[in-house]
Amino acid sequence: MQIMHCGRVVVADNREYDADVIAPSAIACGDKVPGPDGVPTATAIPRGLETDEMPALIQEFAQAAKNARAAGIDGVELHCASGYLVHQFLNSRSNQREDQWGGAVENRIRFPVAILQAMADAIGGNRVGFRISPGNPYNDVDVNDPEATFAPFLKAANDLGLAYVHVVDMGLEGLEALSMIRDNWSGPIITNNGLKADSANAILAAGRAEAVSFGRAFIANPDLVERIRDGVALAKPDYTKLYTGEAEGYIDYPRAGE
Template sequence: MSNALWNPTTVGEIPLPHRLAMAPMTRNRSTPEGVPTELNAEYYAQRASHALIITEGTQPNPDGQGYLLTPGIYTEDHITGWRKVTDAVHKADGRIVIQLMHAGRMSHPDNTPHHRQPVAPSPVQPAGETFTASGLQEMPVPRELTTEEVAATVEDFRRAAAAAIAAGADGVEIHGANGYLLHQFLATNTNQRTDPYGGSIDNRIRFAVEVATAVADEIGAGRTGLRISPGNPFNDIAENDTHDLYPALVRALAPLDLAYLHIGNHNGDDDLLHTLRKLWPNTLILNRAGTDITTRAKDIEDGIADVITVGTMALANPDLVQRIRTSAPLNTPDPATIYGGNEAGYTDYPTHTT
């Protein structure tokens, strides 16, 4: 393995001992009230040898919850729960940022604390079903956020970022990918608004830029990251202007001096990836899901990425960093235990013994 992967770096205000980070992964193991538990603390602490842990998506307000048993970061109880996690990670010499994720239309009233209709840029019903306590259900037509509610949601992200720092996190990542609320504002099939947040590219990127600006103002740009997934059709997203949209978004974000841009599934469009790399002035974190670690590390050698993230490899191998360093075999993840449950398939993956 190339030495480039193991070179220290600094991401905004966060010093990293190497460049192999843990990607955000929903695990559905918080309390029904969205409070992280001692089990969550154990899970993340086990993986503290990663250069940086990016947590599972965490809702910034009650409307933001899309799935059962996902954590929140907008009440004092949430802050107390997350403090257990961050303390455990820091005790294990790790670094952790909390991902702020508003699910938008990818939700169901049964999965939220207030049981209200999901909200979105426009009342466009997503295809497919979602898991609820009573089984699979069709997701309803969402309610369109008013212009005033969009501004209020920006402030909810600001408050959630402050709460994350109060909980001991080293920073936050704003989830602008995978078909959730920020991505819904970006995409033409989910954003049919006629106010200043819809229509033109400048209008469709406005919400993402305002959220990033608010969070950076609140906790510092050096502790703020943003994740995008250009062209990713996940969660019934269709983008028809990706090569214009994302360069415009990155140009608008660049002056904010954020700690990093995290590019997830970019639908295999390396031409666009290279364009965004040239436009982005700070750390670029890249996740090439489904590829081996050698392929991912080459992106660092080639200057495409500064840091790489891994998901299921980190899920199944708490000591992934040491395994890669020593060329040890990797555990195979159990797909049946990824979403929900107890310690099985969560904190009981074995470490490698030599």
């Protein structure tokens, strides 16, 4: 089960309750986010977290990990990607704090490392993974020199005895994500993003990752495993239907031959 927090990436009308929108700093996300009808909408201006709030917030993630285990989930993955709260702390555009949680890279990585440590303490590090997306501009993230942030983060996380790192490989020029991770992380790697059967197999055969994952392809192909096994072409997702409802565009794709 992936555990995440939107942080500042919030459209108020998407929620049926009043609550603080929190972030590292009181800086709104510059990108629009789909509202209730799927139309891109300006996000709320967040409240910057106070220093004394941080320990309790970290423990909320640990409690979420405990709740997952109590519900029968085998393990959890901390979402540190795609411009959401943990990524907001990692990124200098959204994190302009002047305390120990912001500024220099060793301070900006402190929040995700502290969460991972708390989750590992709560349910065991072998049941905790985390997801990153170096160089991903989604949700108004500064992509300048992502290795300068993620290499120290990986080195710090490497000491926690965690299960894996899960990377959204953006395929950027100037950043060989899988090599950068291998240089700074000794545990298993799961890679993701735009993979097909042949490209996924090539990565595994070369030992560049221990596993691969599929996201959008799984939405458009309810029989993805069978299609890969049998060499059947993959269907493509209909992006016009994303964020516009419940079932349509998510669970109404046919299986091969239907």
